Amino acid sequence: MKGLRNKLARSKRKEQDNFSRLWAAVRHSIAATFLIVIAPAQSHVLADSLSAAPRYQRALNVGYRLQRGNAGFCPVLGQLTGWITHDIGAYDKDVRALVEARQKLGLGLGIAWVAPGGAADRAGLKAGDVVEAVGTTSLSSLYVDLVRDRASATRTDRLESWILTKMVSAPQILTVRRESDRLKVAMTAEQGCTGAVVVDSSSKGLAWSDERNVALTARLLSFLHSDDEIAFVIAHEMGHIWLREARVQRAAGYGGRLLSIDSRRISEESRADLVALTAMRQAGYAPEAAIGLLSRIARDDASHKGGPKAALQKRETVMKSTITEQTENGGRT
Secondary structure (H helix, E strand, O other), X not given: OHHHHHHXXXXXHHHHHHHHHHHHHXXXXXXXXXXXXXXXXXXXXXXXXXXXXXXXXXXXXXXXXXXXXXXXXXXXXXXXXXXXXXXXXXXXXXXXXXXXXXXXOOOOEEEEXXXXXXXXXXXXXXXXXXXXXXXXXXXXXXXXXXXXXXXXXHHHHHHHHHHHHHHHHOOEEEEEEXXXXXXXXXXXXXXXXXXXXXXXXOOOOOEEEOOXXXXXXXXXXXXXXXXXXXXXXXXXXXXHHHHHXXXXXXXXXXXXXXXXXXXXXXXXXXXXXHHHHHHHHHOOOOHXXXXXXXXXXXXXXXXXXXXXXXXXXXXXXXXHHHHHHHHHOOOOO
16 A cells, blocks of 8 residues: 555656646747747757747637636636746756847746736736836845756746735735836736646647646647637646546535536546536637547547547537537526
């Protein structure tokens, strides 16, 4: 039993390390759009092509909209900022001069992406801004020891966590540098669901989730035809996370809207599908986009690990029946 626990703990740490790596890759790829030129090939930090960044941003936009739009549906809520940030420590030492020349981060927190309609967007923040201080605290005084020779997302994560903790209690006044101007911006976080999205630039696999995050590959993203299809893939993986959270709540004696889905005599994948259909509708996406998508992915991907054709057909049959039922009930589950 002890050996099994140790194996599970190692597996969990590996998952967390993988998602930390993916978050760093997303930051680097999106931030690279501001650099105009690609860094030398020997630096892995900016290795993603600029053409990939718009696809990444599209998935991030869809994921954030699903998180916000399901605040009344998912079991566990957290604080969302609606930005992806980066700092100088997120780049290898050999490209920092190039990054600094283009973006002038200093020891501040650069904003690489802002979700349309999200907390940062409503506060007036824009991609390319640099947060220099929160209240009376300059970010140049925080976690400076984490800026080391090799690229790491650790300082960025620490700064984000510190800011988010302060925003939980009250709106915060941010000192923001925008080109040659300095602005004072009031911002607070908003509530939303777990399931932050990252995009893996590798060509292996399709999509997966850990306890709090969703990942999909750039290969899969390039295959999807619309935001509605992207929403289904992301919401399906969010469904796995939310169902696990619902079971934890049930074990603690709490009820929840997901428990009726969880108790149906269907496969785990179909349960996540049904959560996804409701999540899509709640966020304003068309659940009908899911019909036929699984079969199309399976036909295109010879290495598909989602199960035999019969299993996919069963999942789609359940989805079709549920979409019809939801439509007849005015969208209610």
